[in-house]
Amino acid sequence: MSPAVTRRVTVVTAVHGPSAAFLPEAHKSLTAQELPAGWEWHWVIREDGRTDEVRPYVPDDARVTFRQGRPGGPGMARTMALAHAEGEYVKTLDADDQLAPGTLARDVAVLEAHPAVGWTTSRVLDLLPDGSTVGFPYDPAEGPVERGAVLDFWAAHDFRAQVHPATLCVRRDLLLGLGGWMALPASEDTGLLLALNSVSRGWFSAEVGLLYRKWEGQMTGQPSHVDPAERAARMAVVEARARALASFGWSCPPAATQ
Template sequence: MRTISVITAAHAPSAHYLAETARSVAAQQLPPGWACEWLVQEDGEAPALADRVGGARYACNGARLGIAATRNLALARATGELVQNLDHDDVLLPHALATLITRFEEHPVHWAVMSADDLLPDGTRRPFPPDLPHGPVPPGAVNRWAEERGGNWPLHGGGLAARAETLRALGGWTGVPVDDELGALVALSELTPGWHDHAVTWLYRKHPAQTTNSSLYPGLEHTGRRIALQRAKALRSTGLRVSVERPATGSHEVALGPNIRQAPGS
């Protein structure tokens, strides 16, 4: 069986909608020959979500490390050839992963962002008009669009999907306290071709407790976008490109020996 890994970074104090997120993963209608693994990585010093994520491969940090580190710890456990991010308050529609898998099988792309509707507090949905044409996205197009518009990106990084090998090669989610998903999208979209799909496959929940409305890092509202713009320009200036159109599926397994730098008995 081929596998797609859904990665969810969770934090108990704000995981009010995690049960609905879990139901949406369980309801996925996958193509023949495919399996889904849901990796939930809980951030924070007081884990409390293990009993609320039935069917998930759950792990906890045991410390408050932030969302980027939490997502990357989940990525280290992922076995899938494809990775789909899913925030702990968002919802996948039943056809989401099947649609995503089809796009990756049909097109030589390394990343994809599917369309989303806003899910409002009263349960209604509000379409989010796309700013970028649907279909194939050449390397650099997403970031040039953002640079021309003051660091505003046309795609929502919260719904980012990618080939696992490419995401790992580019460092996973950027290790910053804000907009880590934007940094990942910048690197992938600058160096590799991607896909923007017209199909609405997920719902972006709008609610008062979401991270974007209650930042734990006041004063950093623009920092993540500044770092993302700097990363895009730096990548472009190097002339780097990922040359493999459709990367082979590598194993996530690696062999670790003893830490030779660690003092004996420590």
């Protein structure tokens, strides 16, 4: 009898010095995940830079790969980490966040059961400094997210999507086909989300999939993130890319196979 083939979800994390101290908590949330028989996870951590600040916090775990490289922002770090992504699916996990129990198993179950779904998202709870959590009151219903739905909602709600890009789990070939994360100083994950939704149906899980940490050092809390001129430019590029992809009529999987 031949041995069973192990299938893999690659979890990709970009990290820089200020967020490195949260890596052990992210790792704890990963080790608590229970995947179906025959599945495993591999965690690729990529430092956005080459310093001595991150390595001391990288867990001593054979399932973890740590790499460094010249700084270029979290989008570039995640995209470079794809060089070590060998599984069918790629899951995003920011260094300062935590996966909720059962998240990876739910992602895998959806993508395995629905070949026409290219990506999944899930409910998020903001994790506040005092340990309390706050949910988003406008989550969509559990189930498919049709092509174009995220862009329509985002454009009508001050550039805020109804599903959270920090919870993405994506088919690896689709992610590579879109070039990974956008080359932006911020909102690179939102840009990817809208691009994905332009060419593929998604899925939203109403069960909590992520604890999204709110803290003073997070990049989205810095003044530069909300600078009006830069924000307008980022959003313009994100929207133009999504609309261009939609106009080409591409789909994943190809329409003939759906």
